[in-house]
Amino acid sequence: MPVADKANLKILYVEDEPDLRERIRIVLGMEFQTVLTAENGRDGLDIFHREAPDVVVCDIRMPVMDGLEMTARVRKSAPGTPVILCTAFTETAYLLKAIELGVSAYVAKPLDCRNLVQTITRVALPILQQKELALARENERASMELLLGRSPAMQEAIRQAQRIAQSEFSVIIQGETGVGKSHLASIIHGLSRRRGGPFITVTVSALPESLVESQLFGHLKGAFTGAVATTRGLFEEADGGTLFLDDVDCAPPAIQAKLLHAVERKQFYPVGGVQPVHVNTRIIAASNRELFHEVQSGAFREDLYYRLGETVITLPPLRQRGEDIMLLAREFLLDICRELERTPPVITADAALMLSRHPWHGNVRELKSVMKRAALFAGEAIAATDLADVMTAVKSGASPEAIPQVQSLEELKRDAVRQALAATGGKKMEAARLLDLDYSSFKRMLDRYGL
Structure with missing residues (x-):
C-alpha cells in the first residue's frame, strides 16, 4: 500500500x-x-x-x-x-x-x-482527527503566508485570523490603503463556518451620503422619491454570511447609530418600514485610520467601536515588512503568468534589490500592479531597468510603451464589466470581486451600461 x-x-x-x-x-x-x-x-x-x-x-x-x-x-x-x-x-x-x-x-x-x-x-480515531485538523490548519497557514506574507507581524495577523474565523466575533481590520484588508476579510470568511454563505463588500466612503441607509438596510416602495420598488439592503443580502464594511469610519453619525442597532439586535428597519427585518449577518469592518483615535476625536461612536471591534487586527504597511516583498512579488508574478499562459520571467538580483528598497506607498496593491505590468511586458528576465519603466508607468497611469488610448473611459469601464461577467459565468458578486469593486458600485455600473 x-x-x-x-x-x-x-x-x-x-x-x-x-x-x-x-x-x-x-x-x-x-x-x-x-x-x-x-x-x-x-x-x-x-x-x-x-x-x-x-x-x-x-x-x-x-x-x-x-x-x-x-x-x-x-x-x-x-x-x-x-x-x-x-x-x-x-x-x-x-x-x-x-x-x-x-x-x-x-x-x-x-x-x-x-x-x-x-x-x-x-x-485511534480521535488522534487521527486531531492530526487531520492540524494538517488542515497548517495547509491554511501555508496558503495564507503565500497570500499575506511570512514576516513576524503578518504571522501574528494570520494566527489571529485563524482563531477568529472559527468564532462569531465581529472584527475590525486596520491598516493603510492597499495593505490587504479586504483580502484578509475574505480569507476569514472563507475559513469560517459561514463560508457557504455570501461574502458582500461595501465601501462606505463610495456611497453618496443620501443613499447609505438605503444601500445598507434597503427600502420599501415609495419610501422616497425614486423608490419605485421594494429593495433589499446589503445587510439582508449577506444574511447567513459576512458583510464587509470597508472605510467604516466614513459612516455618517445617523448610520453609525443604525449600524449599532443592527449589530446588537441582529435586526433593522428598512427605509420607510415599520416591521423589523431579522438577519444573521457577521460584520467585518475595516478602516485605513486608527479607529480608536477617531473615537477619541469624537468622529466615531465609542459604543459602535467596541461592538464592531470584539477583535482588532492591524496590518502593517509593506515597507515595514521587507521580508514579505519578494515572497509576494514572486507569487503575484506566478499568478499573472499562469493567466497569460507564459513562462514566468526570472527576477534578476538588481531587480530584487530595487523591489526591496522601494517605499511601496500603495502597499501590496501597488506591488501587485507592478508585477502584473512586469509580467506583461518583460522578456525572459525582469531587470531593474524594466522595473523602473513599469513603476513610472504605474505612477503615471500609462503603459510602459505609452500606447495612446482610443476608447473613452466609459467604454473601457463597460468592456471591463462585460469581461468580468464573461469570466465568472455571469455571477455578479464574483465579477465585482474580480474588478475589485464593492457590490453596490458594481450594481450601479450594470444599470448604467444596461448589462
Whole structure:
C-alpha cells in the first residue's frame, strides 16, 4: 500500500514471541505509516519514551516486564495514549487490572489480524482527527503566508485570523490603503463556518451620503422619491454570511447609530418600514485610520467601536515588512503568468534589490500592479531597468510603451464589466470581486451600461 494511503499513525507492538511479533509487524505495516516493535515491556517502555507512538499494542504475559506493568507506566507518563492488550489468558484478575488501568481495548489471542487493525483504528480515531485538523490548519497557514506574507507581524495577523474565523466575533481590520484588508476579510470568511454563505463588500466612503441607509438596510416602495420598488439592503443580502464594511469610519453619525442597532439586535428597519427585518449577518469592518483615535476625536461612536471591534487586527504597511516583498512579488508574478499562459520571467538580483528598497506607498496593491505590468511586458528576465519603466508607468497611469488610448473611459469601464461577467459565468458578486469593486458600485455600473 502506498504511504499516502496508510493511516498516519505510529504503532508500538510489544510481543515476546519472535515469529508472531514479525508477522504482526508486517500486517500492521501494510495499514499504518510507522510500526515499532519490542520483545518485552522494559524495551517497549524505552521505545515509547524515545519515539512517542500514537497507540501501544502489547501482550500481557512477557518476561522482564509484563504488559500490565508497562501499561501502568505508559498511563502515568502519557494518559492520553491508547493501550490495547492482547493475551490468550482470560483470568479475571488480569482483566480487572486492565480495566483499572484504563486500557482502551482488549483483543484475544490467537490474534485475528483484521480485528486487530479495526480495533487500532477505532481507538485511534480521535488522534487521527486531531492530526487531520492540524494538517488542515497548517495547509491554511501555508496558503495564507503565500497570500499575506511570512514576516513576524503578518504571522501574528494570520494566527489571529485563524482563531477568529472559527468564532462569531465581529472584527475590525486596520491598516493603510492597499495593505490587504479586504483580502484578509475574505480569507476569514472563507475559513469560517459561514463560508457557504455570501461574502458582500461595501465601501462606505463610495456611497453618496443620501443613499447609505438605503444601500445598507434597503427600502420599501415609495419610501422616497425614486423608490419605485421594494429593495433589499446589503445587510439582508449577506444574511447567513459576512458583510464587509470597508472605510467604516466614513459612516455618517445617523448610520453609525443604525449600524449599532443592527449589530446588537441582529435586526433593522428598512427605509420607510415599520416591521423589523431579522438577519444573521457577521460584520467585518475595516478602516485605513486608527479607529480608536477617531473615537477619541469624537468622529466615531465609542459604543459602535467596541461592538464592531470584539477583535482588532492591524496590518502593517509593506515597507515595514521587507521580508514579505519578494515572497509576494514572486507569487503575484506566478499568478499573472499562469493567466497569460507564459513562462514566468526570472527576477534578476538588481531587480530584487530595487523591489526591496522601494517605499511601496500603495502597499501590496501597488506591488501587485507592478508585477502584473512586469509580467506583461518583460522578456525572459525582469531587470531593474524594466522595473523602473513599469513603476513610472504605474505612477503615471500609462503603459510602459505609452500606447495612446482610443476608447473613452466609459467604454473601457463597460468592456471591463462585460469581461468580468464573461469570466465568472455571469455571477455578479464574483465579477465585482474580480474588478475589485464593492457590490453596490458594481450594481450601479450594470444599470448604467444596461448589462
